[in-house]
Amino acid sequence: MKKKTRRPAKATGAKPGFSRRNFIQTVGIAGVGATIPLMQGCGTTESGPDIPAEGVGPTPVDVALNVNGQDVRIKVEPRVTLLDALRDHLKLGSADPVDLTGSKRVCDRASCGACTMMVGGKTVYSCTTLAIEAQGKEIRTVEGLQENGTLHPVQQEFVACDGLMCGFCTPGFIMSGAACLEKNPNASRDEIRRALDGNICRCGTQIRALEACEKAARRIKGRR
Ligand code: FES
Ligand code: FES
Numbered sequence: 001m002k003k004k005t006r007r008p009a010k011a012t013g014a015k016p017g018f019s020r021r022n023f024i025q026t027v028g029i030a031g032v033g034a035t036i037p038l039m040q041g042c043g044t045t046e047s048g049p050d051i052p053a054e055g056v057g058p059t060p061v062d063v064a065l066n067v068n069g070q071d072v073r074i075k076v077e078p079r080v081t082l083l084d085a086l087r088d089h090l091k092l093g094s095a096d097p098v099d100l101t102g103s104k105r106v107c108d109r110a111s112c113g114a115c116t117m118m119v120g121g122k123t124v125y126s127c128t129t130l131a132i133e134a135q136g137k138e139i140r141t142v143e144g145l146q147e148n149g150t151l152h153p154v155q156q157e158f159v160a161c162d163g164l165m166c167g168f169c170t171p172g173f174i175m176s177g178a179a180c181l182e183k184n185p186n187a188s189r190d191e192i193r194r195a196l197d198g199n200i201c202r203c204g205t206q207i208r209a210l211e212a213c214e215k216a217a218r219r220i221k222g223r224r
Pocket of ligand 1: 104105114
């Protein structure tokens with residue numbers, strides 16, 4: 001019988017048996033050199049902002065973020081992830097509520113990619129990136145891809161290719177595809193496939209996601 005091969009651990013620093021709680025305790029509270037978990041095929045590991053050696057928290061701290069070109073301030077405990085900060089705290093903790101629930105929490109442990117955002121031009125799993133680490137960097141979510149009401153080519157092709165079923169994985173796939181094509185509009189099928197490698201679709205539309213990104217690449221190239 002053919003032996004099943006396990007999916008390789010992603011380049012997020014997350015190891016089998018290394019839980020999100022471990023990650024938050026060691027990175028956020030102890031204040032060691034913070035590292036944003038990057039996804040496979042998206043570049044090298046990037047250092048986060050300096051965190052004092054004595055650590056921060058556990059009480060809420062001021063966090064200033066730039067999301068989709070907009071500066072926002074929230075007060076959250078340093079253990080709060082970027083995903084939770086944007087999905088929950090922006091809405092609750094702000095006088096001028098911003099509703100950013102496009103990025104989805106599915107596995108909540110850096111293995112499915114549904115929470116993918118761009119931070120400083122690189123894709124990250126926002127469920128294992130602390131909000132305090134993303135300060136001083138440009139954060140982009142799926143809501144920020146459209147321009148003046150026109151969807152990003154990758155978004156348009158997901159619609160045209162019927163690239164979703166339940167839709168939970170879709171924002172993550174779109175962010176990974178858009179990041180790949182913004183970096184390299186001439187990306188080959190294999191390069192696009194590698195960029196999407198950190199995203200999983202449980203409904204089985206993985207192949208349509210790939211097709212949508214390939215068509216988006218052609219559309220982007222046609223515009224140039
Ligand atoms: S919810 Fe973040 S990787 Fe799955
Ligand atoms: S469309 Fe359901 S998980 Fe991808």
